[in-house]
Amino acid sequence: MKKKPGFMLRSVCGEQFLIAEGEENIDFSNLVSLNETSVFLWNAIDEEQEFTIDELVDILLSEYEVPRDTAREDIESLCRKMIDAGIIAE
Secondary structure, eight states: OEEOTTEEEEEETTEEEEEEOSGGGOOGGGOEEEOHHHHHHHHHSOTTSOOOHHHHHHHHHHHOOOOHHHHHHHHHHHHHHHHHTTSEEO
16 A cells, blocks of 8 residues: 555644645545544655555554554554545555
8 A cells, every 4th residue: 555645634623634735636525534543653654655554553563552453453444444535545
């Protein structure tokens, strides 16, 4: 997977959102609100490089104490939402 260009993390009224920049990315029906953990993962991945679910699990486990299975399930769900919203590509 890889981040698609043109998405920036922004704070709006105390919540974190991925916001599209540029006319080609504007679709407000696909805004994604991120919690603290999702923001951590978003900031941990490089826009230039591809990443895998397993890499995100390892990144998450390096910072948070959660069971590996729980981390994997949550990351798979997050990635599916981001793929559906057009924020990351498979």
